[in-house]
Amino acid sequence: MATAEWLKGEAYIRISEPAKARPIIDAALARVAIHGWNTKLQGDLMRSRGAIAATAGNIVEALQDYQRAHDIFRAAREVRSQAISLQDIGQIYSDAGDYPRALDYYSQAGELYSADPGFRLSTFNNRAEVLRLLGRYDEAERDYRGALKSARELGSPLLKVQILANLASAETERHKFGAAGQAIAEALGLSRSGDAASLRPAVYAAAAKLKAAQGDVAGAAALLRKTFAGDDLTKTTMPNKEFHATAADVFEKLGDHAMAFQHLKAFERLDKEASRLTASAASQLMAARFDFQNQKQKIFERDARIHQQQAEFRTKLLLSLFAAATIVLVLLLISALRIRKSRNETRAANIVLNQTNTALEKALKAKTEFLATTSHEIRTPLNGILGMAQILLTNPRLDAEAREQVQVVFGAGEAMRALVDDILDVAKMETGEVAVVQEDVAFRAILEDAARLWSGHAAAKDIALHLEIGAAPARILSDGARLRQIIGNLLSNAVKFTREGSVTLRAHAADDSEMLVVEVEDSGIGIPADHIERVFEAFHQVDGGLDRQFSGTGLGLSICRKLAHALGGELSVVSAVGAGSRFTLRVPLQRPDDGADVPQRCGRPASLAEARLLLVEGNPLTQGMMRSILEPVAAVVDCLPDGDSAIAAIRAATADHLLVEARSATVQGQLLMDPLRSLVATCREAGVPISLLFAPGDDLPLDEMEHLGATQLIVKPINAVQLIAALQGIYADEERSTEFPELAQHPKQQFTP
Structure with missing residues (x-):
């Protein structure tokens, strides 16, 4: 609730309605004083209250709030917010005309934090403005260029135009007319459209200042008319003060005394307002410093009384320490005895825990072995069932109804055998029995076989199956059976989850020729972002409800990733809902020793x-x-x-x-x-x-x-x-x-x- 109140108060501050913001910020501070003391939120609220006070001209109150916010941020280790509060304090001193102290605070902020290009831009620009007012133009130009670099990092035309206009003014004051002209040309180009167009009058003003410095009074006058086109010169704001002075001088030289007088009046109005604000801020800061001296004198008097009380206290303390030392020794003896007892209890608990862990490991191993054994034993009768079903299907005397029933049995048996195979693979992986071999593998043949195997299924669904393996090595050193299993499973999923479009199997060596890349890309239903990594978990399915559209156990991708790891590689996926998926297998690429693609037969098998x-x-x-x-x-x-x-x-x-x-x-x-x-x-x-x-x-x-x-x-x-x-x-x-x-x-x- 305090955060919501802070955001609401900030909104009022941003639209220049501080009176509405003050009660909301005060209510949030009262709430945070109970529930969030010395938190970043309290520091943010103190900054907001300081901004309200500064807007109302209560400089002392604003300074106190900013300093309190700085202390809170420092305690909370919020470095960025701490640096921002230093900038706030620097702005107070800048408004009061104390430019050396303002520069000091801006410099401290930049040294404390510089990771954010937006913050760097603010720091450089604030420092540059103060340096200009101090007449240190070389340093000001350097900081403006630092701000411009940060604006380019942010990619904001609005910020770049603002900094370029400031930079052009500084370079004009240094009589670097060529550099100022380049900055103005770039700013004019950026401010043609978009948000940056709102700053085009400021660019015209900087250009007019340059023309006037070069002696082109007519050109300067034309640009100044563009700058103030449509503006009521009796209501212009403080940023135009400098440009009014330039305009008064230019129009005076041009002989347009009426226009020169209007700009002179506008300049005097803004100058008086600035002087009043500066004087008010300076007087309040002076009063604050005077009050600080009074407080300091009171502190000295209080310290003298404290020293006297401390001398009396030391005597009592020495006597108390002797008694306390005796008590501590007794407590240490008692603690040592308790620690020894606790150590013995911990040792006994560790023994019980180790025994329990051993029992759990045995139970897990027994479960895995049972799963593997059961899955293996189910295969034998299942193969018999499938074989007999196939033999029955080849019998020409079988009537249509019986043939359909046998086909149902055969289809169910095939699904069950796939499930048993997956469970057996998972069980082997859990027991660490999956081993890979390094053999001479006809890699392209594996890809062609896999594509050929699933081409019929794809054709039945009217899906195009593309094979792009021209850049794949013909032979590699790897485990052919494991590669065949992974590629077949990925193609199976791609065909299953694609209703229309195409499936593409491609393979190539990576650019560094150290990895072999196999991709299976489809135009299917895709995978939601929150399921991208979970699809590799065992038994996980995106469409996992009772009414799901696609069959399967959810083991295939889990097995594929584990096999990829066993081969020393990785299996990853990129997908979007409705846009299809691309599974990428990356495994180390090792070629046969002779480097040739001609297969070498190792001899006939004995049986x-x-x-x-x-x-x-x-x-x-x-x-x-x-x-x-x-x-x-x-x-x-x-x-x-x-x-x-x-x-x-x-x-x-x-x-x-x-x-x-x-x-x-x-x-x-x-x-x-x-x-x-x-x-x-x-x-x-x-x-x-x-x-x-x-x-x-x-x-x-x-x-x-x-x-x-x-x-x-x-x-x-x-x-x-x-x-x-x-x-x-x-x-x-x-x-x-x-x-x-x-x-x-x-x-x-x-x-x-």
């Missing part, structure tokens, strides 16, 4: 369980079914839709074994056998085994297939057990083999990919 298996299958549903069958027996299973993508992956050395559904290798405009030959030739050149899965037909005759040179031919239909056995057979027998399974042996397990 299928150690191999990175690349499946080429154009049907997304069949991809999902085959992945669920092959993931338990291979180290990594990646899927691509066509032969061109597979050739790029082989050349990037991201696969150890290729399993190709022959008809998925089709390239538009070419016969089916031609892309198969290219694919087989690429694999043989790279030393990668290739298994061709096909059903013989007119477009895939068996005799031509045998002559392609593939590592292995697998004829469809074939069941899951036979397919896995055939793939594992490559690592037991280096010779090329052809599998022709007997279809009738396992009728319930066979499928037709």
Whole structure:
């Protein structure tokens, strides 16, 4: 309430109604005396009351209030406010004509605080005005230029025009006409429009003063007429006093005695008013100093009485000290005993606290291990459910209603598996089991795979998916699996939260070439400012209500940031509601030792369980079914839709074994056998085994297939057990083999990919 009253009182002071401000400020001071003694607010109120007193001509009261405000600010360590109160006191002495003392206060204010360009401007300008009045023009010019520098820092045309006009007047008085002319030209340019236009008459006045000093009486007269155009010369204010004197002299020389007389009268009126104010202020200050001397004499007399009383007191004090020392010794002994007891109690409490912390750590570890174990164990039956759902969906005899029900089960299972994967990742991170490796990674291939994987989802929503990776290094040293996980998650979120527009995946080396930058930018719904950092917290979702529009656990971004930290980098986001988001991953950029972009293969894996298996299958549903069958027996299973993508992956050395559904290798405009030959030739050149899965037909005759040179031919239909056995057979027998399974042996397990 006191703050509100202060602001209201200040408003009245600013609109020159101090009579209305005084009772409001007094009421606020009474309130602060109870609830906020010696606070900055009390100091501000004292300054306001001092300003009211100064306006009313009560100089002594104003000075007392300003000094009290200064003491309060100093006690509260409010350096800026303390410096402002020094300026207030300096203004009192300046109004009283005591310019040396005013200059001293202004200088103290500038030495105490100079961090604020607005305050520096005020200090420099006040000092310069006083220095001009003292005739110290060189120093005045220096301070005006300091004020001008501060005005330029603030970028205020109004302040720059005011200081330039003052500077021009000072330089004119020093007969530096060239510099004064430059200052006036700049001020005229700044005052053409805006708030600064209100100061244009002051600029004209400074220019007239320059013209008069140069002997151009006619030019000075023209500028003075512009200065006072529309003004009543009987009501002009104190800042025009100096210009009236110039005008009286100019018009006298020009022979316009009537105009010269009017300006002379205006000058005399303002001069008398200034003299009266100065005399009043000076007399009040003199009275205050006289009263101070009386108070000082009284203090001397009081001090003499105090010295006598102190001598008597010392005698009594010595006797009391002896008794007090005895008491203190006894108390020290008692305190030592209590401290010892307290130390023992503290030691016992620390032991209990350590035991409790140990128990809590064990409980937390047990919880995390349980979470990790449970999540891992849920995966096994869940994979079985998903696999059986995929097999059911491939059954052509399944009616539409049953197929729809199985698709619901399959979709729910996929969502559950994603949740289990996220929970397992979080559990591993909490237990510190997440480790990163440094390996030769085909970075561009990872980006292309991620874009290819989510292009279908984007197309289904009619969203453009752009890939800008021309400036990205082809190969880096990092953890490919972790990079793939982060990029895939960011693309997933971008597609999910974008209703229309586009999603862009871009990557490049930073300007210093020490960091790799990956950005995923979308035109989606955006993130509110108060949720920007919270989106990286586990389980946090911006749309977290029961009726939310977007599904998800809220773990993805938390996992991504932790993985980014594990890679030695950082994940950040810039977003605005309705304007989309841009997630930026920055990780250290390390290139392979040879600096080349040509992949180097480190040797064939010893078994299928150690191999990175690349499946080429154009049907997304069949991809999902085959992945669920092959993931338990291979180290990594990646899927691509066509032969061109597979050739790029082989050349990037991201696969150890290729399993190709022959008809998925089709390239538009070419016969089916031609892309198969290219694919087989690429694999043989790279030393990668290739298994061709096909059903013989007119477009895939068996005799031509045998002559392609593939590592292995697998004829469809074939069941899951036979397919896995055939793939594992490559690592037991280096010779090329052809599998022709007997279809009738396992009728319930066979499928037709």
